[in-house]
Amino acid sequence: MGDIAVRFGGEAGDGIASIGESIARGFSRMGLHVFGFNAYQSVIRGGHVWFQARAAVDRVHSPGDGADILYALHKETVDIHAPSLRPGGTVVYDPEKFPVDASALPAGVHALAVPTLELARKYTTQSILQNAVGAGASAFLAGIPLELFQKVLADSFGRKAGEIVDWNLGASADGYHYAEQHASVNAHALPKAGAPKLLMTGNQAIALGAAAAGLKFLAQYPMTPASTIMHWLAAHSTELGVVVKQAEDELAAINMAIGASFGGVRSMTATSGGGFSLMVEALGMAGMTETPLVVVDSQRSGPSTGLPTKTEQGDLNLLLGAGQGEFPRAILAPANPAEAYRAMLDAFRLAEEWQTPVLVASDLHLSENHMTVDRDEIDLEVDVPSLFTVAPNGHGYLRYQYTESGVSPRAVPGQPGLQFVAGSDEHDERGHLISDVRAGVPHWVSERQRMMDKRMKKLHGLSAASPPPVLEGPADAPLTFVTWGSTVGAVRDARAELTARGRPTNLLYFPTVYPLDANAVTAAFARTHRTLLVEMNYSGQFGRLLRAETGITPTDRFLKYDGEPFLPHEIVARALEVM
Amino acid sequence: MAETSASRPPSDLGAALPVVGKSDTKPTWCPGCGDFGVVAAVEMALKRLKIPSHNVVIVSGIGCSSNLPHFLSSYGFHGIHGRALPVAEGIRWANHGLTVIGTGGDGDGFGIGAGHFVHAMRRNVDLTYVTMDNQIYGLTTGQASPTSTLGQRTKSTPGGVIENPIDPIALALASGATYVARGFSGDVKQLADLVANGISHHGFAFVDVFSPCVTYNKINTFDFFRQRLYKLESAGHDPSDLTRAWQRALEWGDKIPVGLFYRTEKPTYEDLEEVLAAGPLALQTAGLRGKGSLLDEFV
Numbered sequence A: 001m002g003d004i005a006v007r008f009g010g011e012a013g014d015g016i017a018s019i020g021e022s023i024a025r026g027f028s029r030m031g032l033h034v035f036g037f038n039a040y041q042s043v044i045r046g047g048h049v050w051f052q053a054r055a056a057v058d059r060v061h062s063p064g065d066g067a068d069i070l071y072a073l074h075k076e077t078v079d080i081h082a083p084s085l086r087p088g089g090t091v092v093y094d095p096e097k098f099p100v101d102a103s104a105l106p107a108g109v110h111a112l113a114v115p116t117l118e119l120a121r122k123y124t125t126q127s128i129l130q131n132a133v134g135a136g137a138s139a140f141l142a143g144i145p146l147e148l149f150q151k152v153l154a155d156s157f158g159r160k161a162g163e164i165v166d167w168n169l170g171a172s173a174d175g176y177h178y179a180e181q182h183a184s185v186n187a188h189a190l191p192k193a194g195a196p197k198l199l200m201t202g203n204q205a206i207a208l209g210a211a212a213a214g215l216k217f218l219a220q221y222p223m224t225p226a227s228t229i230m231h232w233l234a235a236h237s238t239e240l241g242v243v244v245k246q247a248e249d250e251l252a253a254i255n256m257a258i259g260a261s262f263g264g265v266r267s268m269t270a271t272s273g274g275g276f277s278l279m280v281e282a283l284g285m286a287g288m289t290e291t292p293l294v295v296v297d298s299q300r301s302g303p304s305t306g307l308p309t310k311t312e313q314g315d316l317n318l319l320l321g322a323g324q325g326e327f328p329r330a331i332l333a334p335a336n337p338a339e340a341y342r343a344m345l346d347a348f349r350l351a352e353e354w355q356t357p358v359l360v361a362s363d364l365h366l367s368e369n370h371m372t373v374d375r376d377e378i379d380l381e382v383d384v385p386s387l388f389t390v391a392p393n394g395h396g397y398l399r400y401q402y403t404e405s406g407v408s409p410r411a412v413p414g415q416p417g418l419q420f421v422a423g424s425d426e427h428d429e430r431g432h433l434i435s436d437v438r439a440g441v442p443h444w445v446s447e448r449q450r451m452m453d454k455r456m457k458k459l460h461g462l463s464a465a466s467p468p469p470v471l472e473g474p475a476d477a478p479l480t481f482v483t484w485g486s487t488v489g490a491v492r493d494a495r496a497e498l499t500a501r502g503r504p505t506n507l508l509y510f511p512t513v514y515p516l517d518a519n520a521v522t523a524a525f526a527r528t529h530r531t532l533l534v535e536m537n538y539s540g541q542f543g544r545l546l547r548a549e550t551g552i553t554p555t556d557r558f559l560k561y562d563g564e565p566f567l568p569h570e571i572v573a574r575a576l577e578v579m
Numbered sequence B: 001m002a003e004t005s006a007s008r009p010p011s012d013l014g015a016a017l018p019v020v021g022k023s024d025t026k027p028t029w030c031p032g033c034g035d036f037g038v039v040a041a042v043e044m045a046l047k048r049l050k051i052p053s054h055n056v057v058i059v060s061g062i063g064c065s066s067n068l069p070h071f072l073s074s075y076g077f078h079g080i081h082g083r084a085l086p087v088a089e090g091i092r093w094a095n096h097g098l099t100v101i102g103t104g105g106d107g108d109g110f111g112i113g114a115g116h117f118v119h120a121m122r123r124n125v126d127l128t129y130v131t132m133d134n135q136i137y138g139l140t141t142g143q144a145s146p147t148s149t150l151g152q153r154t155k156s157t158p159g160g161v162i163e164n165p166i167d168p169i170a171l172a173l174a175s176g177a178t179y180v181a182r183g184f185s186g187d188v189k190q191l192a193d194l195v196a197n198g199i200s201h202h203g204f205a206f207v208d209v210f211s212p213c214v215t216y217n218k219i220n221t222f223d224f225f226r227q228r229l230y231k232l233e234s235a236g237h238d239p240s241d242l243t244r245a246w247q248r249a250l251e252w253g254d255k256i257p258v259g260l261f262y263r264t265e266k267p268t269y270e271d272l273e274e275v276l277a278a279g280p281l282a283l284q285t286a287g288l289r290g291k292g293s294l295l296d297e298f299v
Helices: A016-029 A075-084 A116-121 A127-141 A146-156 A163-182 A202-212 A227-235 A250-262 A273-289 A316-321 A337-354 A364-368 A442-456 A458-465 A487-500 A518-526 A541-550 A568-578 B035-049 B065-071 B084-094 B106-112 B114-123 B168-175 B188-200 B222-228 B242-249 B274-278 B292-298
Strands: A003-012 A033-039 A046-056 A067-072 A085-093 A110-113 A198-201 A215-220 A243-246 A266-271 A293-299 A330-332 A357-363 A370-373 A421-423 A470-472 A479-483 A506-509 A512-514 A530-535 A556-559 B056-060 B075-078 B099-105 B128-133 B179-184 B205-210 B229-231 B256-263
Touching (some): A003 A016, A003 A075, A003 A127, A016 A046, A016 A198, A046 A075, A067 A075, A067 A127, A075 A085, A085 A127, A116 A127, A116 A163, A127 A146, A198 A202, A198 B292, A202 A215, A202 A227, A202 A293, A202 A337, A202 A357, A202 A364, A215 A227, A227 A243, A227 A364, A250 A266, A250 B084, A266 A273, A266 A337, A273 A293, A273 A316, A273 A357, A293 A364, A316 A357, A316 A541, A421 B065, A442 A458, A479 A487, A479 A568, A487 A530, A487 A568, A518 A541, B035 B065, B035 B188, B056 B065, B056 B084, B065 B075, B075 B084, B084 B099, B084 B106, B106 B128, B168 B179, B168 B256, B179 B188, B222 B229
Parallel strands (some): A003 A067, A067 A085, A085 A110, A215 A243, A293 A357, A330 A357, A421 B075, A479 A530, B056 B075, B056 B099, B179 B205
Antiparallel strands (some): A003 A046, A033 A370, A198 A370, A470 A506
């Protein structure tokens, strides 16, 4: 694949992510596709952090397997990352900070000493400005036009004007010209490829999709890696007319969201696995009261506090089983920001149509990393229907009326003549409790069963209305990858590599993880040969679900749970083993 | 019953429509339960204020007292244990044209839900929270509650309670509630006044009600309270005086005050939430049609 990758490394607090993003945005404004990978730790200062911007003309689905340019802000960055540099690559460093032994670098990799601190001192004694010099030098090596790169930097300061912006522009130009005089552009550099693309994180796409679907109320408690959903919506709250409530805990967050939905607006909450665990009881209440609700779980490595800044797909069992008793739910698992945007539209549509919770399984890898999206992949012109759809029929309103589909007419408080009580206890069609004095009385025993049947049959409708499994690639390939969620990205890049090596494969993935349409899935598997399950958890949770729902067991598995996302070369190697 | 078109939003067809009365569900409480007095007082208060039943939502958690929403003709949400207030807050923010009343017991509000209680008050959400405080867990057949008396023998504390009880009035004052009152279900008239004034109050109104459990609490009985209660208004208490309110809140023993401890005016959460300035959220437009410029920040 004709790609180029720029990697920045240093200590937390060095500003790595912001200069990394500026390179990523430089590429996306050139019309290139980008994957911006941010590796960080749960500290505010110190530790090793790095950012990689990988660009290509075609869609870039993963961080990729190597880098061409490495800007090292501290010595350890060279030790850790120089082995990842491809031939023709360059290490950018400042000899005033530490030496680099060029002879110890991989074959074909150069060292470019740039006096970042010295050039920055022209403007200020604040050492942070060295970043602008190093980023400018890296932009030159990466083939990003200076004018375009400077525009990105200027825009990143927003409307702030003044000497800080001027220093950054001056210092980045100095770095750019220094590199121009002492090195040449990397051989993998790409020319402009068209109109600028949108560059966004999964969480930004989730927030945008929710707002487009009609979200009016978000309640959330801060937790990595879900917090930036709240940040984006809070920053746009008045502009969008969305109330953003930071709750006292996740118990409150989900109960507020359920209250708001009952009160007549589209609402959601978002969290990671720890917070989701606290939401479990209320999730069942949304199911029991038939209150539409969207919950985003941005998974991170567990169990318990786990690795707060590392990724995993370990919450699937939790999402499937959350809540005592049984109630219908759907679980959607988008693969990238463009899909996350559409998944949110689906999530709100399904929650509202089927009056039950819909869970969106993201993870740190999707939520926090940047990917490009084409403008036409984000259609903001979405119809948002009124929620005031029920009229009194003069015969007494039945909130939980038995119907063919299991969906009953839903009134909203404020509508005259339709008063009812939504009960978390078992209830009859009117919402009257069966639990108190009637449980066990013969007539009410059968009522309880009817009401369970009414709720649970919504699962059939949900299944038919949810996005079906997707097969990518030649139908009769000798190997089929089976995966879900953000892992789809690395598999796509691995497939491209395998195809380039004359080893065609295909990919079967599941935008809807649950409910699985057993007939459709079985039909999809009927044409496969070897099947390789790829997911980021210890036990193969999706594999277990697949077996439970269809009896199908993939022939091979590739599981990972070290906190780091799958990389294409790992999947290529495993695929070649089993093919 | 009034007709409304299918797409019609809640409106103030108001006064002509029925006000809150009893529902067709009879209370399931034990004969003599204090909660009968509370539901009667809430009904009286709403009738007096002439709020149409379709514009009222009564929210509760779990416990004997939390069955209350079923017994009145308004909208209701009977949620899970301890979470009445966050649900009530969500409803208020979705549609602040509605009158929202939280109800529940001492276990629900001061035990499992204590965190939400404190936060709802510091936010000064404009809703009314009526707790039926019987100082015992009734529905689960008689365990100690957060307000049970030190030394009280219950099923879970056969040797007597060894934890100090929560003082809900003091906790409310400390948390910034702007209307703090205590009633007694044996005095429905005074209780109805306290609830009605609480509903009319602009901000979070807390009404803690001594509502005796006639089955499981043999200490804090109707007689216990009748012998000890005195009315703050009769004692000349000035409810605008926070320092005096604190002193009254701490009174316990032979003389126990009921009535309005404290009242003040502050902006509510709804006043300060900019998005709600455009009217109830449920009646605002939703979605991003015509907002394509939002995407510019991603270029």
